[in-house]
Amino acid sequence: MKSAGTLQLTAPGERDIVMTRVFDAPCQLVFDAHTKPELVKRWLLGPPGWSMPVCEIDLRVGGKYRFVWRHDRNGTEMGMGGVYREIKAPERIVSTEKFDEAWYPGEAVGTLVLVEQGGRTTLTNTMRYESRAARDAALKSGMESGVKASYDRLAGLLASTPARERA
Amino acid sequence: MQSTHGLDATFAALADPTRRAILARLASGEASVTELAQPFAMSQPAISKHLKVLERAGLVSHGRDAQRRPRRLEPKPLAEATAWLERYRRFWERRFQRLDALLDELKTRTRTPGDHR
Numbered sequence: 504m505k506s507a508g509t510l511q512l513t514a515p516g517e518r519d520i521v522m523t524r525v526f527d528a529p530c531q532l533v534f535d536a537h538t539k540p541e542l543v544k545r546w547l548l549g550p551p552g553w554s555m556p557v558c559e560i561d562l563r564v565g566g567k568y569r570f571v572w573r574h575d576r577n578g579t580e581m582g583m584g585g586v587y588r589e590i591k592a593p594e595r596i597v598s599t600e601k602f603d604e605a606w607y608p609g610e611a612v613g614t615l616v617l618v619e620q621g622g623r624t625t626l627t628n629t630m631r632y633e634s635r636a637a638r639d640a641a642l643k644s645g646m647e648s649g650v651k652a653s654y655d656r657l658a659g660l661l662a663s664t665p666a667r668e669r670a
Numbered sequence: 671m672q673s674t675h676g677l678d679a680t681f682a683a684l685a686d687p688t689r690r691a692i693l694a695r696l697a698s699g700e701a702s703v704t705e706l707a708q709p710f711a712m713s714q715p716a717i718s719k720h721l722k723v724l725e726r727a728g729l730v731s732h733g734r735d736a737q738r739r740p741r742r743l744e745p746k747p748l749a750e751a752t753a754w755l756e757r758y759r760r761f762w763e764r765r766f767q768r769l770d771a772l773l774d775e776l777k778t779r780t781r782t783p784g785d786h787r
Contacts, residue, residue, distance in 0.1 A: 510763045510766055512759040513755075514755060517685050526773055527773070528777055532773050533773065535776070536776070545772050546768035546771075546772050548765065635678060638681075639678045642677075643677055
C-alpha cells in the first residue's frame, strides 16, 4: 500500500481550524465516504469503545444530517448535526455543525474541499467557529472530552503526551 | 480555567504575523525593544504594543536591567498550545487511518470486472 499523507492541523487566524490530508484514492470515493451513511459509519467514529448508531444524511442544499455516537458499555450518547449549505459533488461541501451538548458556543461552519491529482485526493477541511473562544474550546475539548464518561481515556491521553513542566 | 484563558491568549497572540516574527527572533536569544524593532518597518511604540500582547499571553517576559529591559521567550504556553493541537490532530488522524482502510476496500471493489472506473 502506498503511504498516505499525514494529517496537517493548524489553527490559523482567530476562528479557524484547518485540516489537510492526502488520501490514496480518487476524489469520488473520498466524497462518497463523507456522504453515504453506510460508509461514514465505518470511519467517522469516536474513541475505541464508541459506535455510531445514528448516521442520517439528506444530501441536498438545506438538507440535514444527524450523527449520534454511543459508548457501548455505559450507554452515554453524544449527538451532533447540521445543515448542508453548499454541495458540489465530488469536490466541495459546506455545512453547519452543532453538538447537542454544546461544548463550544454557537454553530460552526465546515468547508470540505477535495482536489484530485494523479489518482490521489487532497482533503482540506476548514472549520470556522463563531468566535475565537469557541474555536479554542472546540480545539481544547476535542470530541473525546466532550463527554464526561470519556474523561478517563482523556487522562490516559494526557499522560502519554510529551511531558511539560507545570509551574 | 486559568489554562483555558491561557490557550485563548496564546492563539490570539500567535494570530499576528509580526508577533510570530518577534517570537521567532526571541527564540534565538533575548533582545531589547530597539533591537526587536530593527528588522520591522515599524515604530518602537508599535512594537511595544505587540510585546504587551505577547507579555499578557505569558509568551514573553522581560529582564530586570532597567535600561535595556531585554525581552525573552517563555516557551511553556507555546508548548501547551502545541500539545492541544497535537492531541486533536491525533484524534482525527486515527479516524483518517480508518478512512484509508475503507478507501482501499472501495478501490478493490470498484476494480471488479465490468466497472469502468
